[in-house]
Amino acid sequence: MEWETVIGLEIHAQLATQSKIFSGASTRFGAEPNTQACAVDLGLPGVLPVLNEAVVRMAASFGLAIHATVAPRSVFARKNYFYPDLPKGYQISQYELPIVHDGYVDIELEDGTRKRIGVTRAHLEEDAGKSLHEDFHGLTGIDLNRAGTPLLEIVSEPDLRSAKEAVAYMKKIHALVRYLEICDGNMQEGSFRCDANVSVRPRGQAVFGTRAELKNINSFRFVEHAINYEVERQIALIESGGQVVQETRLFDPARQETRPMRTKEEANDYRYFPDPDLLPVEIDTPFLEAVEAGLPELPDAKCQRFMTDYGLSAYDAGVLTASRELADFYEAAVTDSGGLAKLTANWVTGELAGALNHDGREIGDSPVTAAALAGLLRRIEDGTLSGKLAKQVFEAMWSGAGNADEVIEQQGLRQITDTSAIEGAIREILEKHPKQLEQYRGGQEKLLGFFVGQVMKATQGKANPAQVNELLKKLIGD
Amino acid sequence: MHRKSLVELSAALGRGEFSSEELTRACLARVAALDGQLNSFITVTGEQALSAARAADRRLQAGEAGALTGIPFAHKDIFCTEGVRTSCGSRMLDNFIAPYDATVTQKLKAAGAVMIGKTNMDEFAMGSSNETSFYGPVKNPWDTSTVPGGSSGGSAAAVAARLVPVATGTDTGGSIRQPAALCGITGLKPTYGRVSRYGMIAFASSLDQGGAFARTAEDVAVMLTAMAGFDPRDSTSVDRPVDDYRAGLGDSLRGLRIGLPKEFFGEGLDGGVAATVEASLEEYKKLGATVVDISLPNSALSVPAYYVVAPAECSSNLSRFDGVRYGYRAENPHDLEDLYKRSRGEGFGAEVKRRIMIGTYALSAGYFDAYYLKAQQVRRLIREDFLRAFEQVDVIMGPTSPGVAFRLGEKADDPVTMYLSDIYTIAVNLAGLPGMSIPAGFAAGLPVGLQLIGSYFDEGRLLAAAHQYQQVTDWHVRCPEGFA
Numbered sequence: 017m018e019w020e021t022v023i024g025l026e027i028h029a030q031l032a033t034q035s036k037i038f039s040g041a042s043t044r045f046g047a048e049p050n051t052q053a054c055a056v057d058l059g060l061p062g063v064l065p066v067l068n069e070a071v072v073r074m075a076a077s078f079g080l081a082i083h084a085t086v087a088p089r090s091v092f093a094r095k096n097y098f099y100p101d102l103p104k105g106y107q108i109s110q111y112e113l114p115i116v117h118d119g120y121v122d123i124e125l126e127d128g129t130r131k132r133i134g135v136t137r138a139h140l141e142e143d144a145g146k147s148l149h150e151d152f153h154g155l156t157g158i159d160l161n162r163a164g165t166p167l168l169e170i171v172s173e174p175d176l177r178s179a180k181e182a183v184a185y186m187k188k189i190h191a192l193v194r195y196l197e198i199c200d201g202n203m204q205e206g207s208f209r210c211d212a213n214v215s216v217r218p219r220g221q222a223v224f225g226t227r228a229e230l231k232n233i234n235s236f237r238f239v240e241h242a243i244n245y246e247v248e249r250q251i252a253l254i255e256s257g258g259q260v261v262q263e264t265r266l267f268d269p270a271r272q273e274t275r276p277m278r279t280k281e282e283a284n285d286y287r288y289f290p291d292p293d294l295l296p297v298e299i300d301t302p303f304l305e306a307v308e309a310g311l312p313e314l315p316d317a318k319c320q321r322f323m324t325d326y327g328l329s330a331y332d333a334g335v336l337t338a339s340r341e342l343a344d345f346y347e348a349a350v351t352d353s354g355g356l357a358k359l360t361a362n363w364v365t366g367e368l369a370g371a372l373n374h375d376g377r378e379i380g381d382s383p384v385t386a387a388a389l390a391g392l393l394r395r396i397e398d399g400t401l402s403g404k405l406a407k408q409v410f411e412a413m414w415s416g417a418g419n420a421d422e423v424i425e426q427q428g429l430r431q432i433t434d435t436s437a438i439e440g441a442i443r444e445i446l447e448k449h450p451k452q453l454e455q456y457r458g459g460q461e462k463l464l465g466f467f468v469g470q471v472m473k474a475t476q477g478k479a480n481p482a483q484v485n486e487l488l489k490k491l492i493g494d
Numbered sequence: 495m496h497r498k499s500l501v502e503l504s505a506a507l508g509r510g511e512f513s514s515e516e517l518t519r520a521c522l523a524r525v526a527a528l529d530g531q532l533n534s535f536i537t538v539t540g541e542q543a544l545s546a547a548r549a550a551d552r553r554l555q556a557g558e559a560g561a562l563t564g565i566p567f568a569h570k571d572i573f574c575t576e577g578v579r580t581s582c583g584s585r586m587l588d589n590f591i592a593p594y595d596a597t598v599t600q601k602l603k604a605a606g607a608v609m610i611g612k613t614n615m616d617e618f619a620m621g622s623s624n625e626t627s628f629y630g631p632v633k634n635p636w637d638t639s640t641v642p643g644g645s646s647g648g649s650a651a652a653v654a655a656r657l658v659p660v661a662t663g664t665d666t667g668g669s670i671r672q673p674a675a676l677c678g679i680t681g682l683k684p685t686y687g688r689v690s691r692y693g694m695i696a697f698a699s700s701l702d703q704g705g706a707f708a709r710t711a712e713d714v715a716v717m718l719t720a721m722a723g724f725d726p727r728d729s730t731s732v733d734r735p736v737d738d739y740r741a742g743l744g745d746s747l748r749g750l751r752i753g754l755p756k757e758f759f760g761e762g763l764d765g766g767v768a769a770t771v772e773a774s775l776e777e778y779k780k781l782g783a784t785v786v787d788i789s790l791p792n793s794a795l796s797v798p799a800y801y802v803v804a805p806a807e808c809s810s811n812l813s814r815f816d817g818v819r820y821g822y823r824a825e826n827p828h829d830l831e832d833l834y835k836r837s838r839g840e841g842f843g844a845e846v847k848r849r850i851m852i853g854t855y856a857l858s859a860g861y862f863d864a865y866y867l868k869a870q871q872v873r874r875l876i877r878e879d880f881l882r883a884f885e886q887v888d889v890i891m892g893p894t895s896p897g898v899a900f901r902l903g904e905k906a907d908d909p910v911t912m913y914l915s916d917i918y919t920i921a922v923n924l925a926g927l928p929g930m931s932i933p934a935g936f937a938a939g940l941p942v943g944l945q946l947i948g949s950y951f952d953e954g955r956l957l958a959a960a961h962q963y964q965q966v967t968d969w970h971v972r973c974p975e976g977f978a
Contacts, residue, residue, distance in 0.1 A: 055594055059814040061587065061821075062574045062596055062693040064728050094810050096857070098834055105813020156830075158818070287857035289866055292700035292807055294729050 038065030059103030084119025134173030352390030514564030563606030596693020613648030643673030668919025675943020686926035690725030748782030753887030766937025809853030894943035
């Protein structure tokens, strides 16, 4: 039987506020345990939450960016359950009336087509603290620094049909929240993580299969692995006569598998009800207009503009606009290079991306700045450097040898374009290899490559290859 | 000294007749001598009180005193007080030393008022007789075999017995007005949002409101002026200027339209209470007020609606008492579930557990619409009843409680009868309106309270109506025997 996979993602994006969603405590990551938890975060008797207005603006900007409805009135509710790292015994979240609903994003599929993925809702909520099970000799330590950190939970429609689509969607949302500067997107620190609802059904069947919820996946690679594992598990289970049970499963990246956490029967009744300590969030048109006016250019629009203004392919424009930092780098380099749009695109997506990837660096801490790259590209454009030489110069620049001109000077990497110098080199080679010359003249024309190689070698790669070709043909025929 | 009102004491302190320290010592001495009969205090803060009194004396000498500077008061043990046990009448918080001050505590401190202790109360403010306290029941100074009412019974008894001139309270369904009535003193529950709830341990967040007790309306006006005001730490507090409530007390009642809801004078109302209330209305007519009959048709629904909303909110509010971070923790728990179950099972008393269970049930999946949502709809109807009534009248009056103080233990095993003792007060909380109870006479030798209900933020008018009445009657200065 042919199976179809159905996936919906719940992404938790930590909003990049200075202070927590309902208290004045700092949200900085990595502080000593319980040093960033005030009376409100500790859930002391008598304390009350006060909404940090920055989160409303951030959620509204996300809503506008995904073409969603930003609700004129949304309501915080209490989700009640007991857990040691949940100080109040309830989490403040939005339930029936979320701040954002009914939006979408378009993702690019591998075959180049686009697919629209619905975003059911995005709601504001507070994070819980952390339970630490190590180092306490059978006891559990509680760190409430994270308690009260603002989260935007972004819930997709079950529109995703493969792990690859899920990753593309997650990357799209990741790019969006970073463009909007509402989330730092740091997946290692848990600022951007997701749960995946995964089910399978026979292709053509309208009804969804029973789903499993995969919890707390914090990298793009893990999303793909977790979903693929889970899909295979479910198919194998059904094909061997079993049934998928609705349950929550945890992905174990070390073992590349998912394991059951709790089943539906064990699920809590959260007893949601509107939080009487907080007023409904009311958003009026002037507020929304102000948020809209402050929106940056978003990835889709930027991608379109790169294609039009710089003549880039859809693929290159897509790669270059995948993050705001990369797009900014590209545009700065194009400007500095005097408009070498295509060449810059090739270098940014090629050599630079490769080097970043190799060193595990982000574009923000590239040792070669946009201005420095532009300097290099100008030397290619004016013929000082061949492509091959330019790569050598780039490598030197990457390891800190200075800007392009300095490297060219220090290492004498200037291209030889002087015709008489090249002719001299050619004559020497032809004299050294009379036998090959005879064979060539006898009709073995493929030996031309041999001579080019010898000339390049003799000039340490500095001779302009086009000139070498041209002059060789002329001299060899004499 | 103890017979004087706050306003009289303030004037005497200003004239230097005695110091705040002398006054505070006198109060502490009365508490030491007499509170054994009443059990109105959970914690007496003698040392801190004397040090606060000396600081107040310095302010008085420097000419920087306000109306409350140097005045001793009793603070309901539901308000957090930094460095002082804040028990909420519960074993759960018997060991809880609050690390911060409630906004009300801060404001009273800033005004120079001298806290002499924390008063007894029904556990987590759940009760109408002060019998649910972990620290034992409070006795009514008028007859120590009867209850003082609740949940702010300690504060009411302490003021009635002249242990302090004024005290704070909180009112979720009548917890200021009913004990004020049963103890023969004046009590005010302000409009919801008028007094900050920050640091006031929550019972039912959408109903709780802090207020004050005194023997006179004028003293209550002074207290409210100090306690009220917008607080950025409480999202439900209202950003609106605070009136000088004392300034308007002299306003004439000529032309005041008083509404009498027929639903407050029906079945269940004690005959003696009814006669006393009616007599007090005659006094109002003499003061120039007119009395008209009105109807609050949904009144009968207020008790059932309240006993869904309040327990629902309390079931969630009290989840934080889990034995993990503070408060009572069961000994040697063998796992997390055991820690939760025994800490809460042993730390909470029976009434609190009853309400947590009712509330948990009401919020459960499948029951939410039928209970919680329905109760909220009823709440809107009740509010609309009042809004309609206030198109016709300025103040609504009636009995505060259907009877006078009942015997200790009389209703303790019958929650429904106990709940009905708040039948006239609960609707006011559901609507968020201000309400008062003032002494209006006696029935069977025990005090009767007249309830005054105002429109939103109309505390000034209520206080004036109470004050004018107290100018022509002396019920509020009557003193229980043994406490004169």
